[in-house]
Amino acid sequence: MRLIGNRIKGGIVIEFAAGPYLPKACRKPRLLARTAAVVSGTLLLSQLALADSYTVIPVTNGGTIQGTVKLAGPTPTIAPIVVTKNQDYCGESIPNPVYVVGKDGGVQNVEVYLKDITKGKALPTDPVAISLVNTHCMFKPRVQAATVGQQITISSEDPVLHNTHPQNAETNATIYNIALPYKGFSVTKPLPATPELIKVKCDAHEWMRAWIWEFDQPYFATTGDDGKFTIKDVPPGTYTLVAWQEAAGEKSVSVTVAAGKTVTADIQLQPK
Amino acid sequence: MATRIATVLPALVTLMLVAGNARAQEVGDATRGKVVYEQYCVLCHGEKGDGQGHFSQDTTPVPRDFRQGTYKWRTTPSGSLPTDADLERVLITGLYGTSMSSLRTTLNHQQRLDVVAYIKTFSPRFKTDKPEPAIVIPPEPAYTAESVKRGADVYDKFNCAQCHGDGAEGDGPSADDLTDDWGNPIVPYDLTEGHIKCGDGGPEIYRVFIGGLNGTPMPSFADSISPAEAWDLVHYIQSLSPTYPKNLTGAPNKPIDDFPP
Known part of the structure; x- marks a missing residue:
């Protein structure tokens, strides 16, 4: 599995709701972001100054990349998840959502992104958190993406103990591990300060899995149930477009974007 | 008043930084x-x-x-x-x-x-990266029968039995399928044994609820448990074995590095 190579090398500007007593530019965003969340309960990432890896430029006449992700071959048959605990609530079995393929063959839960893009539109400055819900002993959504500086709201709709345990997908190193002990519990946490692919597990229900792509650039999309994706406001140029699926892995295609035009880039993934 | 705070606060912060640096050296x-x-x-x-x-x-x-x-x-x-x-x-x-x-x-x-x-x-x-600020552990109330009783309810409320089992012997429904960050099988603690690796005192056990155990399935309850609930839970766990030391008088928390000679 390949991860994003670039890492932000400092220069994240953080402003705190609690007051100006913490340094404005800091080289330890992860530490301070977490500290600030604890201290003030709110964290405003008002501006991201992205050094080295990504530069924000005005994009006035960008192009659009759209396409559909399909499988090159029949959808692999994957046995349902056999529920081995809390069957009274979770049920005896759960359909395995590794491959979700629509009626026209589009694959859901594929993350499509431009690799190694170095300049373009600004990252979303909206601090609204992404959401990960523990419901019916599964995570929802299974795959989603966020940008550096965003937060995540983790919640449970289940009357059983869950724990939301994000790990670096490459090393399995724990990012943190939060107990969701009862129905209705919700908490908002910062995402890691550096972009990475995050694998989320629930240790209490070992079949539960979710994936969060954290980017330091805004050109990405997660396919819906029709397998389609759209990436807008792309500066003209030739790029490597990558599609990632949790089981099929990655597929890269080259795509050339012209000013103000829409280019179609359908992708076929080799099922595994 | 505001001006005075504005003057004193930076001085205080500076002092704290100096003290921090002295230790960091x-x-x-x-x-x-x-x-x-x-x-x-x-x-x-x-x-x-x-x-x-x-x-x-x-x-x-x-x-x-x-x-x-x-x-x-x-x-x-x-x-x-x-x-x-x-x-x-x-x-x-x-x-x-x-x-x-x-x-x-x-x-x-x-x-x-x-x-x-x-x-x-x-x-x-x-x-x-740097370590985040230490978990704050409030003073431990006295170990009492009432606290233990409340702690049993906390054990239920927080579903500790999911891994640790109804009798806290480490045999809950999820006990058999746990792995650590390295993929090694790992078992929940048998809390009736009377020994916990990181220490058996109230503050040491309290800290595990709040910090969790990195790399293991044991999560942090920092965002869900109140200090009063956490202390009751500490006392319930300590009630499970005569080996655990118990703070019967509500004595001030011992500093974590106060090892016996």
């Missing part, structure tokens, strides 16, 4: 630490710090892999790096029930700091 020397490591640690933890030393196959649990910077026994919140003092404390106490023995009399304080500095070089995380 007490650091080990990784070069000297390597010598200590190669004498006392390498046979289990390996030359690369990957936990794959010569004897690693013969230990249960397996030796810690130092390359991720993931440590269970910390004073810091879930996911955080440990402090140097956290790492030194493990060298002093050893870890009950494991092959990690106490090096308290084998190594002096400076040697321990040196080897801590060397162990940190195995993980790049220590170069880019």
Whole structure:
């Protein structure tokens, strides 16, 4: 599995709701972001100054990349998840959502992104958190993406103990591990300060899995149930477009974007 | 008033920073630490710090892999790096029930700091990240029958039985399928045994609820449990074995590094 190579090398500007007593530019965003969340309960990432890896430029006449992700071959048959605990609530079995393929063959839960893009539109400055819900002993959504500086709201709709345990997908190193002990519990946490692919597990229900792509650039999309994706406001140029699926892995295609035009880039993934 | 605070606050912050720096200067020397490591640690933890030393196959649990910077026994919140003092404390106490023995009399304080500095070089995380501020542990109320009774309800409310079992013997419904960050099987603690690796006192047990145990399935309840609930839960766990020390008088929390001579 390949991860994003670039890492932000400092220069994240953080402003705190609690007051100006913490340094404005800091080289330890992860530490301070977490500290600030604890201290003030709110964290405003008002501006991201992205050094080295990504530069924000005005994009006035960008192009659009759209396409559909399909499988090159029949959808692999994957046995349902056999529920081995809390069957009274979770049920005896759960359909395995590794491959979700629509009626026209589009694959859901594929993350499509431009690799190694170095300049373009600004990252979303909206601090609204992404959401990960523990419901019916599964995570929802299974795959989603966020940008550096965003937060995540983790919640449970289940009357059983869950724990939301994000790990670096490459090393399995724990990012943190939060107990969701009862129905209705919700908490908002910062995402890691550096972009990475995050694998989320629930240790209490070992079949539960979710994936969060954290980017330091805004050109990405997660396919819906029709397998389609759209990436807008792309500066003209030739790029490597990558599609990632949790089981099929990655597929890269080259795509050339012209000013103000829409280019179609359908992708076929080799099922595994 | 506001002006006065504005004047005093920076001075206070400066003082705190100076005090912090003074402590931070007490650091080990990784070069000297390597010598200590190669004498006392390498046979289990390996030359690369990957936990794959010569004897690693013969230990249960397996030796810690130092390359991720993931440590269970910390004073810091879930996911955080440990402090140097956290790492030194493990060298002093050893870890009950494991092959990690106490090096308290084998190594002096400076040697321990040196080897801590060397162990940190195995993980790049220590170069880019810092331990988060320590978990705040409020004063422990007295251990009473009422507190134990309430604690039993807390044990139910927080579904501890999911892993630790109804009788807290480590045999809950999820107990058999747990793995750590390295993919090794890991079992929930049998809390009736009367010994907990990181210490049996109230504050030590309290800290585990709040910080969780990094790299393991034990999560942090920092965002869900109140201090009163956490202390009741501590007392309920301590009621499960006569071996646990109990704070019957509500005596002030012992400092974490206040080891008996």
